[in-house]
Amino acid sequence: MGAAGITGVVTVRPYGSLRDFLPPGRRGLEISVRTDGRAPVRHIAGAAGIPFPEIEAVLLDGEPAGLDAVPAPGSRLALYPSSVHGLLPACPALRPPLGRPPSFILEAGLGGLARILRLLGFHADYRPDGDPALLVEKASSSGSVLLSRDRGLLMRRGVVHGRWVRSGDPREQAIEVAVSLGLAPEIRLFRFCSKCGGEIDCVPKIEIDHLLEPLTREHYDEFWRCRRCGRIYWAGSHLPALKSLLEGISAACRTALTPEPSME
Numbered sequence: 001m002g003a004a005g006i007t008g009v010v011t012v013r014p015y016g017s018l019r020d021f022l023p024p025g026r027r028g029l030e031i032s033v034r035t036d037g038r039a040p041v042r043h044i045a046g047a048a049g050i051p052f053p054e055i056e057a058v059l060l061d062g063e064p065a066g067l068d069a070v071p072a073p074g075s076r077l078a079l080y081p082s083s084v085h086g087l088l089p090a091c092p093a094l095r096p097p098l099g100r101p102p103s104f105i106l107e108a109g110l111g112g113l114a115r116i117l118r119l120l121g122f123h124a125d126y127r128p129d130g131d132p133a134l135l136v137e138k139a140s141s142s143g144s145v146l147l148s149r150d151r152g153l154l155m156r157r158g159v160v161h162g163r164w165v166r167s168g169d170p171r172e173q174a175i176e177v178a179v180s181l182g183l184a185p186e187i188r189l190f191r192f193c194s195k196c197g198g199e200i201d202c203v204p205k206i207e208i209d210h211l212l213e214p215l216t217r218e219h220y221d222e223f224w225r226c227r228r229c230g231r232i233y234w235a236g237s238h239l240p241a242l243k244s245l246l247e248g249i250s251a252a253c254r255t256a257l258t259p260e261p262s263m264e
């Protein structure tokens with residue numbers, strides 16, 4: 001129960017990747033948020049600049065709590081991201097579990113990330129001119145993860161699964177998303193077309209032989225074709241770049257598994 005009508009301050013302490021939302025120079029510190037005793041955890045986190053979909057576990061005055069719990073003025077809020085959640089005892093799940101492997105909806109500006117996610121075998125719906133309300137609705141009704149560079153979009157009512165994309169570089173973005181959502185075991189190459197997102201199938205060489213450049217015809221025997229746009233894939237076309245990306249993802253996953261040194 002909150003103490004409605006009494007204003008005061010809630011002390012918010014974010015952990016792990018949630019510190020990325022604090023202003024530079026404030027990393028690792030607590031942040032004070034004014035409350036009238038009516039605001040739930042999700043709004044207090046938002047006032048501290050932290051979109052609630054990134055929060056996986058909450059301790060309110062040391063006790064597990066949900067996003068709709070109402071902190072009384074004077075209370076302390078500890079917020080944890082997914083990488084730390086498994087280390088906390090008995091915290092309730094804050095949202096329905098994410099379907100595996102997850103699918104994605106991406107807002108304008110994230111076309112490069114969408115192409116990489118498809119190459120890694122994930123369904124990625126890129127909506128460059130999507131209305132924000134529609135993006136949220138579509139992500140929630142399909143159980144997809146909403147990926148956005150706009151924190152405000154992720155704080156909208158109705159967002160269930162979402163991640164703020166921190167980097168401006170598509171390769172770094174893919175590593176961020178893979179680490180944060182534990183995608184590594186689900187990566188499957190040559191499943192979706194990087195260009196249009198259609199499913200791709202193995203195709204006998206003889207069927208597409210006439211479309212190949214001489215060197216490709218000479219050096220490769222395995223091919224895949226997009227059911228929707230007809231684009232042809234072979235190991236030489238994307239594999240070198242993908243291999244370096246996969247190495248980047250496994251290196252980043254190993255680093256992320258190192259537990260936090262300080263926990264409340």
Ligand SMILES: [Zn+2]
Nearest residue numbers: 193196226229
């Ligand atoms: Zn295609």
